[in-house]
Amino acid sequence: MNRKTLLSLIALLLVSSSMFSQTFIQAYADVVNQCSQSNITNNLTEYEALGVKRRGTVALQNTLDWLKNKYLSYGYTVSQMQEDSYTYQGSTAACKNLIVTKIGTLYPNTYVIVDGHYDSITGTGTNDNGSGVVTILEIARLLQNVPTEYSIKFINFSGEEDGLFGSQHYVSSIVNGTNPKMSIRVVFNMDEIGGVAGMTNDTITCERDENNNPSTNNASSATKTNELIKCVGLYSPLKTQLSYAYSSDYMPFQANNEVIIGIFETNETSHKHTATDFLIYMDPTYVYNVAKASIGATMHFAIATPLLNDEKSKTDYNVSFFPNPTKEELNINLGSIAENSYTFTLIDINGKIVLSKTFSDPKLIESVSISTLAKGMYLATLEAGDKKVTKKIVVE
Secondary structure, eight states: OHHHHHHHHHHHHHHHHHHHHHHOOHHHHHHTOOOHHHHHHHHHHHHHTTTTOOOTEEEEEHHHHHHHHHHHHHHHHGEEEEEEEEOOOOOOOEEEEEEEEEEESSEEEEEEEEEOOOOOSSSTTTTTTTTHHHHHHHHEEEESSOOBEEEEEEEEEESSTTTHHHHHIIIIIIISSSSSEEEEEEEEEEEOOOTTTSSOOOOEEEOOOOOOOTTTHHHHHHHHHHHHHHHHHHHHSSEEEEEEEOTTTTHHHHHOOOOEEEEESSSOOOOOTTTOGGGGGGGGGHHHHHHHHHHHHHHHHHOOOGHHHHHHHHTTOOOEEEEEBBBBEEEEEOTTOOOOOOEEEEEOTTOEEEEEEEEOOOOSSEEEETTTTTSSSEEEEEEETTEEEEEEEEEO
């Protein structure tokens, strides 16, 4: 083992050991410090210009398209995006949730959900909830190439202002519609975090589950909220205030017995749900500081390994094969490769190709059966265009 590899291993072990004590991690801070005030302000300005984002409006669809283009510009691929369409309250107007999935390295089937709504009512909703939208975008931008042990879903919900319809639909149709039910580590909700212009905005309110219906998720929520509070202090200049969760997109998850946490501005705007919910009445520096805290918290909950980012992600494009070891089926995660097709092959220890399959218009996750293969070590290769990723796979 050369000196560079040894130092990287030591640094990675230090990061891993720090997870349990939740002390300051310089590698996390290095990512947090790439948070951009200009990105925050520019995205708020663009969001505001899109107009009133109510169901059935052109503005809502334009905002969805704007969001998709943002994620694509950060390096996410079409295969990582999912549109969840639904209608509500007897209207024929379709609303859409946008889900962007980043697959984890160790626990690909367990998710950290980072969410907030992108619809508005009466006005442009620049604070409620453009502030949450741009914060989610900044987290997604900075973590695109940072490996995390747990998978992350960045979710932009619609229908929140009319009664949490988007998040309710997502929980019932996707979370509970998955077999087995989707495994969620924590839901991190961001709603109205813009602050008030002219006030001292130095405190973020951290919300925990105190609901008694059910109450079985309250203790875990309290633990995760305490971890969130710690992250705010470690990775931002903000102070914290503890409160309770209510009336936002994490509540359908709460009713589903998931672990939820949230953040909300401490100085509460008087402009929400009005025609004057504009950037001029907000504090974009506050949003920037909240974003820094949220980036650090997301890395903590998803257990990021950013020390591997510079070299490893450039060569494997975040492609992964799981579970590994495996028995019956192998899942192929396309990662950040944006090709229209790819070929997957498995080669045994004698150099013989024992499985080869081409996927056209591939989904983010494709599966192949390996139930007929002999136990042993194999080389799994994904080839797409000029990109090639090879990893060892064990069949048990």
